[in-house]
Amino acid sequence: MNLWLTRLLRNAITAVTSLGSFARFVISTVDGVRAEPPQRRVIVPLMVEIGLKSVGVVLATGAFVGMVLAVQIYNQLHKMGAESTAGPIINLSIVSELGPVLAAIILAGRVGGAMAAELGTMKVTEQIDALRTLGADPVTYLVTPRFLSCLLLVPILTLYSDAIGVVGGYVMSVKFYAISEHYYWEQTRRFLEMWDVFVGIAKSLFFGGAIGLICCYKGFQAGQGAEGVGRATTNAFVAAFITILVSNFFMSLFFNTLYRVLHS
Amino acid sequence: MTDVVCATKPSEGLIRIEQVWKRFGSTHVLRGAHINICRGETLVIIGESGCGKSVLLKHIIGLLRPDKGRVIFDHIEISATDETDLATVRRRFGMVFQLAALFDSMSVRENVAFGLYRHTNYSEDRISSIVTEKLRLVGLSGVESKMPSELSGGMRKRVGIARAIALDPEVILYDEPTTGLDPIMSDVINELILRVQRSQNTTSIVVTHDMKSAYKIGTRIAMLHKGKIIQVGTPEEIQNTTNPIVGQFIRGEARERIEESLA
Numbered sequence: 001m002n003l004w005l006t007r008l009l010r011n012a013i014t015a016v017t018s019l020g021s022f023a024r025f026v027i028s029t030v031d032g033v034r035a036e037p038p039q040r041r042v043i044v045p046l047m048v049e050i051g052l053k054s055v056g057v058v059l060a061t062g063a064f065v066g067m068v069l070a071v072q073i074y075n076q077l078h079k080m081g082a083e084s085t086a087g088p089i090i091n092l093s094i095v096s097e098l099g100p101v102l103a104a105i106i107l108a109g110r111v112g113g114a115m116a117a118e119l120g121t122m123k124v125t126e127q128i129d130a131l132r133t134l135g136a137d138p139v140t141y142l143v144t145p146r147f148l149s150c151l152l153l154v155p156i157l158t159l160y161s162d163a164i165g166v167v168g169g170y171v172m173s174v175k176f177y178a179i180s181e182h183y184y185w186e187q188t189r190r191f192l193e194m195w196d197v198f199v200g201i202a203k204s205l206f207f208g209g210a211i212g213l214i215c216c217y218k219g220f221q222a223g224q225g226a227e228g229v230g231r232a233t234t235n236a237f238v239a240a241f242i243t244i245l246v247s248n249f250f251m252s253l254f255f256n257t258l259y260r261v262l263h264s
Numbered sequence: 265m266t267d268v269v270c271a272t273k274p275s276e277g278l279i280r281i282e283q284v285w286k287r288f289g290s291t292h293v294l295r296g297a298h299i300n301i302c303r304g305e306t307l308v309i310i311g312e313s314g315c316g317k318s319v320l321l322k323h324i325i326g327l328l329r330p331d332k333g334r335v336i337f338d339h340i341e342i343s344a345t346d347e348t349d350l351a352t353v354r355r356r357f358g359m360v361f362q363l364a365a366l367f368d369s370m371s372v373r374e375n376v377a378f379g380l381y382r383h384t385n386y387s388e389d390r391i392s393s394i395v396t397e398k399l400r401l402v403g404l405s406g407v408e409s410k411m412p413s414e415l416s417g418g419m420r421k422r423v424g425i426a427r428a429i430a431l432d433p434e435v436i437l438y439d440e441p442t443t444g445l446d447p448i449m450s451d452v453i454n455e456l457i458l459r460v461q462r463s464q465n466t467t468s469i470v471v472t473h474d475m476k477s478a479y480k481i482g483t484r485i486a487m488l489h490k491g492k493i494i495q496v497g498t499p500e501e502i503q504n505t506t507n508p509i510v511g512q513f514i515r516g517e518a519r520e521r522i523e524e525s526l527a
Contacts, residue, residue: 121368122368125363125365126362126363127367129322129327129359129365130361130366130367132327132351132354133325133354133357133359134354134378134379134382134427135351135355135379135382136351136378136382137347
């Protein structure tokens with residue numbers, strides 16, 4: 001019993017300490033934007049890596065999400081004879097839920113994993129210490145530009161993913177299942193509001209920031225050797241993945257409540 | 265010969281390490297390490313692998329903070345200075361890392377110029393000429409555009425030294441500069457350390473377990489054992505030591521240690 005209690009207490013202390021250290025990390029990163037705005041020669045290559053090189057994978061994800069949604073939703077609605085309402089259901093799901101979440105997850109894997117591995121390697125090869133000896137703050141120099149790139153580019157990539165998802169859903173519904181094109185768009189226009197698009201962008205902004213911060217933090221926490229870097233990369237992806245799913249739930253609740261309050 | 269008076273008069277030491285204690289988890293690495301380092305000398309810190317030599321070196325430049333004790337550099341208490349102010353103090357230091365720690369994503373030129381971009385407003389031309397000059401000093405030329413991954417171990421160490429001396433620091437810290445190099449390249453690095461010492465008149469602190477290197481470059485040699493400095497002296501004094509632990513180390517005798525490691 002005593003042993004169990006000691007272990008629980010120790011875990012609680014570790015959790016609080018880690019949270020405190022993450023909070024300090026977040027503050028330093030955000031403060032870095034003011035203290036030392038990233039230089040062009042640092043941030044441009046990062047944006048190419050994070051943004052441009054992710055377009056393909058994000059488009060592929062978006063297209064298949066749109067198409068599979070159409071397949072599932074059409075089959076369900078067909079049983080009830082309500083196929084004409086497929087448009088808003090598919091498009092709403094893409095724009096405010098699945099688009100941002102799946103784009104963020106794929107980016108957490110591609111971009112977040114790479115950032116954690118890169119920073120972890122820099123830590124174990126003493127490059128981060130070297131930065132400090134040369135008068136650079138590693139968080140400001142390495143994390144702030146990565147955080148800003150994710151914050152800016154994840155929403156843009158999500159919009160790409162949404163756009164191709166909408167096209168994918170349309171192609172399957174109208175061209176493959178022969179739902180009336182007129183009804184498909186007419187119903188979508190009726191039920192899909194700018195609010196839904198805004199919710200999707202707001203979520204992806206949060207996901208972008210979270211991916212940047214969590215994955216860089218995990219990289220900085222890497223233990224010794226190749227094993228340490230590997231573990232940091234896995235931890236980064238898992239932590240980002242869980243944060244995306246959990247925060248998406250709470251953000252959906254929050255935005256739905258806000259919508260009701262604003263329209264009541 | 266460098267004046268080593270400061271070794272006995274603490275107030276004259278450029279760097280004073282005063283009773284420094286450091287623990288990582290349950291491992292006590294430093295247990296009251298204490299030494300004064302004089303301006304202009306080359307102090308070599310020797311000791312077994314894992315005895316805390318690199319940890320001690322990192323305390324001098326403020327990369328680590330002691331649990332107890334103080335590190336003072338030119339009347340500045342490094343161990344109590346915050347990270348922002350340390351960035352300014354560190355301009356007076358150069359550090360050469362064990363595996364060079366060159367920035368992978370930058371070319372040799374960008375690596376050497378890194379400190380110059382951060383701490384000076386020099387023109388591109390001036391920076392380029394300093395980079396070329398420092399690279400020439402370490403015996404490299406025409407490698408400015410190469411990436412660290414294209415260099416051999418010895419070349420990486422040399423670029424690491426060029427990066428450390430780019431800002432003409434007052435103190436240069438070398439963390440095991442000859443580890444992992446063949447005997448010839450080790451001697452090349454020793455010669456480079458001496459050359460840098462003479463040309464820039466710096467204070468150098470070298471952590472190593474390579475005794476050949478220690479005798480060649482050291483003004484004084486200090487032995488770190490179980491977290492404490494157990495003897496400090498000139499290379500001759502260390503060679504003629506009566507301390508059995510120092511004697512065993514400098515002669516590289518296993519004695520009962522083989523039983524320990526097999527147990």
